[in-house]
Amino acid sequence: MERLGQRYGDAVTRVKVSVEVDAPAEDVWKVVADPRNLPRWDRHIVAVEDVPSDGLKKGSGYETVLRFMGMKGRVRTEVLELDPPRSSRIRLKGFIDAIVETTVTPLGNSRSRLEHEVDYRFGGGAVGALAAQAVRLTGGPHIALRKGTLAQKKQVEGG
Numbered sequence: 001m002e003r004l005g006q007r008y009g010d011a012v013t014r015v016k017v018s019v020e021v022d023a024p025a026e027d028v029w030k031v032v033a034d035p036r037n038l039p040r041w042d043r044h045i046v047a048v049e050d051v052p053s054d055g056l057k058k059g060s061g062y063e064t065v066l067r068f069m070g071m072k073g074r075v076r077t078e079v080l081e082l083d084p085p086r087s088s089r090i091r092l093k094g095f096i097d098a099i100v101e102t103t104v105t106p107l108g109n110s111r112s113r114l115e116h117e118v119d120y121r122f123g124g125g126a127v128g129a130l131a132a133q134a135v136r137l138t139g140g141p142h143i144a145l146r147k148g149t150l151a152q153k154k155q156v157e158g159g
Contacts, residue, residue, distance in 0.1 A: 015142045017149045018115035023156045025106040028114055029085030031156045032102055035062050035077070041151040042144070046072070058082050064092075097121055114156075116149055 021028050031037060033056065038045045047065040056062075061078040075094035082088050085104055092098040098120030105113040 013121065014117070014119045015145050016115070016117040017142065017145045018113055019149050019153050020107065021112045021114050021153050021156050022110070023112060024110050025104045025112045026085045028104045028112045028152075028156050032104070032114065032152050033084060033088065035064070037152075037155065038064060040155060041148040056082060056088075092120070114149060114152060116145060118145060 035048050035051050035056070038048050044066045045064055046067050049063045049065065051062045052060045056079050058079055058081060061076060064075045064077065066073050066075065073095045075092050075096055078091045078093070080089040080091055080099075087101070087103045090100045090102075092100065098118055101117045103113075103115045103117075105115070107113055
C-alpha cells in the first residue's frame with residue numbers, strides 16, 4: 001500500500017514513539033484499540049463519533065472532533081489493516097491527513113512494547129493551519145505523540 005509520505009512528498013512529517021508497558025499485549029490492545037479513549041489521551045479531541053457498536057474492522061471507521069484555539073474540526077478515519085492484538089493501520093482524512101500505525105509487541109513477564117508511527121500533513125485551510133500551529137506550540141508532533149502514548153501507558157497500567 002502506498003505510504004502517505006510518497007503521496008505528499010516533503011510536506012509530510014513522520015514521528016515514531018514507543019514505550020514499555022507493564023501489562024500483557026492483550027490488555028494494552030483493549031485500551032489502544034478503542035477510539036472512544038482518544039479524548040483521554042489528547043486534550044484537543046473533544047468527541048469521537050460513529051464508532052461501530054460491534055468494534056473496528058478493516059474498512060470501518062469513525063469520526064473525531066477536535067478543538068484548536070477555539071475552532072472545531074473533524075477528522076474521518078478508516079481502518080486499513082487490523083491484526084488484534086498486534087497491530088493496526090488507520091488513515092485519517094480531514095484538516096489532517098495521516099497514516100497511523102500502532103504495534104503492540106509482547107516482551108514477556110506480562111510486559112509489552114507499544115509503538116506508534118504517524119505520517120501526517122495538515123491541510124484544510126484555516127483549521128489545518130491552526131492545528132499545525134497548536135502542535136508546534138505544544139513542542140512539536142513528537143512531543144504530542146509522546147504525551148498521548150504515555151497517557152495510554154498510564155491508562156493500561158491503571159493510573
